[in-house]
Amino acid sequence: MNKTRSFILVLAALVLFLSGCAGFQTSSNNEEANKEENPEGKTVIDFWTFWGSEIRRPIIEKIIADFNESQDEIEVKHTYLPFGDVWTKELAAIAAGDPPDVVINDINATALRGQKEQAMNLSQFLEQDDISNRFYPELWDATLYEGESYGIPFNTDTRVLFYNKDAFEEAGLDPENPPTTWAELEEYAAKLDKKSDNGYDRIGFYPLWGVGYDVWLLNANGQNYFDEQNNFQIDTAKNEDVLNWLKSFKDHYGEDVINSYQAQIDSQQGHPFFSGDLAMIVQQPTFYTQIRDYAQDLNFGVVELPEYEEGNGHTSWGGGFVAEIPAGAKNPEASWEFIKYLTDVEAQTYWAVQNFDNVANIEAAETAAESTEFTEDGTMVYQKAVENMEHTLLTPVPVIAPDFSSLINPNMDEFFLGSMTAKEALEKSQKDVESLIEKNQ
Amino acid sequence: MGKKRLTMRRKESIYGYIFVLPWIIGFLAFTAGPxxxxxxxxxTNYNITSQMDFVGGDNYQGLFTEDSLFWTSLWNTLYFVAFSVPLTTIGAIFLSALLNQDIPGIRFFRTLYYLPAVLSGVGVYMLWMQLLDPGTGMVNLVLSWFGIDGPNWLFDPDWTKPSLIFMKLWSVGGSMLLYLASMQGVSKNLYEAAEIDGANTWRKFFHITIPMITPVIFFDVVTSLIGGFQIFQEAYVMSNNGEGGPANSLLFYNLYMWKQAFTNFNMGYAMAMSWILFVIVFFLTVINLKLAPRWVHYEGEEK
Structure with a gap:
């Protein structure tokens, strides 16, 4: 019938028209964005971070505002995206050919992103403007893929041992002489234990709070699982010894005690270290800000991680973030100018002091350590954090097997749960990762 | 030539197409291409940014022959589906049967049992992580009143999947509502006739209520089966760092696929995984549809 047919035609036309509208709208938006110039003729660049908290957001936005005022060529716009989204969104934007101009990303996977051509190769800028010696070499090396950098280190972290000085005194230990070896750590922990009728009033130390087994393996070995030729080595007698040592703490305190303390730590409503129920813990230096806010009267000290045995080295573990230019960004020169500012002394010092965060720029870190804005305790922790950088190793993901840890962790879980021996867990990990490497080659 | 009047049947089918048109347009514009x-x-070895070379069946072959995590994730997902689908279906039917009574205050209870279905997402998972905490959680506290030493739930690889199934049972309110609606649609005449014949409550339930609601059971089983295979969020939120729980016990199929796609950037590999899942789910759904005529009863159906 005529009526029906014309109705369908109208409907179809309407649908086409509407979808057409939508199409035109997005493309015109894109054109606007691609112009990348604001009315004053400045180049506008988009900077993506996941720093949206009440504390961090004002700090990064102040740095951006300072940069915008410092010159009249470039205007940086800040876009905050939640931590869970920012990198998948970045990837989608790169694939769509319209990426942001600068993104903060994980330092440990920088080489992988370089290999996959997600991040821009920065050597074209570094040839004219070598800023590599601003940063801790360990951080710089983590940004390299085949010797070329794909991201500029921004901030970092490390792991140190916090200990309760009052508890030391009470247990008859010298609060100015914290443990320096694993043997001492174990001995002191036992002395710091305070038993009560139904459990513990105080636990001396438990190595797997704050860090994982991997940090202790790193500490004992002084190197990563992967060497420079991509040879993977985990199944060693030393590692077996380390794992059994870690587990001895669990056996010592018992599963129930560990679980109830763990629950207290997880609930974030009263950390046992703040209440004096736990005498020592390995943490990032930023742990201090929680002590400052929630346990002002705590009399504590901070020291580098004890060493496996004397002379073995106080190796610690760190991570961090880089500022990178996504592949296909429209104004790499402007992005580069901003990254240089972001990783220069002034911005880095400001970030370090305001956030109490380890920064990648050596001079900034050292300046911050002298800052008068910190309290006495703050200065003590920050100085230790900066000093600790010389012991700190990163664990960049190997491009040959980026997900290798998902083959190790389950075995380690089985070991700590008691369904595998250390030897079995290590042998299986060794075998599994080797076959993954073979598969990927 | 005069225009022929459309038959009723053709008219109806044209209207039908008009009604599904929005979906078809959406499908063609947004889903079919991807x-x-x-x-x-x-x-291919597609990684989103730098490469897309044809590699033949390598991805599929690698998944089946060289990837132990693929099998782990498939096993975890099958385990979850095999338990959660029947249990939540039975739970929802049971609950709606209880709530299909004519007693004072029943509306209050209906609201109460439906409430968990209103809450959703990450908030609920966080809540359950606290409830299931081995040391301080409510669940083990209540168990301890009965002298039961509760398990370590999310920390024990043998208990992680049961934990999630347990959590799913708590929120059966959504499908309960469907069953309740369909139970209320069952004609009173049937029950009266059965009563005259001397049928007790159980017989009435199994021989009248259940057969009459089989279309809803069928719908619920099909959709929750498909939903069950897509489990992702729970494991991502409720395991440490989204890694898939102790000893990979929560490494579900979609979580592993997501990790391959977005942390290893093996997008081609992940796409192969998604097609394997598609085939599995498609196959199960076809079986479901084939079996349906044997047990699903549609009233007014032409035989």
Whole structure:
């Protein structure tokens, strides 16, 4: 019938028209964005971070505002995206050919992103403007893929041992002489234990709070699982010894005690270290800000991680973030100018002091350590954090097997749960990762 | 030539198409392209940015022969589906039967049992992580009143999947509502006739209520089966760092696929995984549809 047919035609036309509208709208938006110039003729660049908290957001936005005022060529716009989204969104934007101009990303996977051509190769800028010696070499090396950098280190972290000085005194230990070896750590922990009728009033130390087994393996070995030729080595007698040592703490305190303390730590409503129920813990230096806010009267000290045995080295573990230019960004020169500012002394010092965060720029870190804005305790922790950088190793993901840890962790879980021996867990990990490497080659 | 009047039947089918048109347009514009692309790219080493070379069936072959995590994730997902689908279906039917009574205050209870279905997402998972905490959680506290030493739930690989199934049972309110609605639609005459014949409550339930609600059971089983295979969020939120729980016990199929796609950037590989899942779910759904005529009763159906 005529009526029906014309109705369908109208409907179809309407649908086409509407979808057409939508199409035109997005493309015109894109054109606007691609112009990348604001009315004053400045180049506008988009900077993506996941720093949206009440504390961090004002700090990064102040740095951006300072940069915008410092010159009249470039205007940086800040876009905050939640931590869970920012990198998948970045990837989608790169694939769509319209990426942001600068993104903060994980330092440990920088080489992988370089290999996959997600991040821009920065050597074209570094040839004219070598800023590599601003940063801790360990951080710089983590940004390299085949010797070329794909991201500029921004901030970092490390792991140190916090200990309760009052508890030391009470247990008859010298609060100015914290443990320096694993043997001492174990001995002191036992002395710091305070038993009560139904459990513990105080636990001396438990190595797997704050860090994982991997940090202790790193500490004992002084190197990563992967060497420079991509040879993977985990199944060693030393590692077996380390794992059994870690587990001895669990056996010592018992599963129930560990679980109830763990629950207290997880609930974030009263950390046992703040209440004096736990005498020592390995943490990032930023742990201090929680002590400052929630346990002002705590009399504590901070020291580098004890060493496996004397002379073995106080190796610690760190991570961090880089500022990178996504592949296909429209104004790499402007992005580069901003990254240089972001990783220069002034911005880095400001970030370090305001956030109490380890920064990648050596001079900034050292300046911050002298800052008068910190309290006495703050200065003590920050100085230790900066000093600790010389012991700190990163664990960049190997491009040959980026997900290798998902083959190790389950075995380690089985070991700590008691369904595998250390030897079995290590042998299986060794075998599994080797076959993954073979598969990927 | 005069225009022929459309028959009633043709008219109806045209109206039908008009009603599904929005979906068809949406499908063609947004879903069909990616679908075809993902199938094509599953035969490549596509990594989103730098490479897309044809590798034949390597992805599929690698998954089946060299990837132990693939099998782990498939096993975890099958385990979850095999328990959660029947249990939540039975739970929802049971609950709606209880709530299909004519007693004072029943509306209050209906609201109460439906409430968990209103809450959703990450908030609920966080809540359950606290409830299931081995040391301080409510669940083990209540168990301890009865002298039961509760398990370590999310920390024990043998208990992580049961924990999630347990959590799913708590929120059966959504499907309960469907069953309740369909139970209320069952004609009173049937029950009266059965009563005259001397049927007790159980017989009435199994011989009248259940057969009459089989279309809803069928719908619920099909959709929750498909939903069950897509489990992702729970494991991502409720395991440490989204890694898939102790000893990979929560490494579900979609979580592993997501990790391959977005942390390892093996997009082609992940696409191959998604097609394998598609085939599995498709196959199960076809079986479901084939079996349906044997047990699903549609009233007014032409025989």
């Amino acid at each position: 679908l075809v692309f993902s199938f094509a790219a599953s035969f």
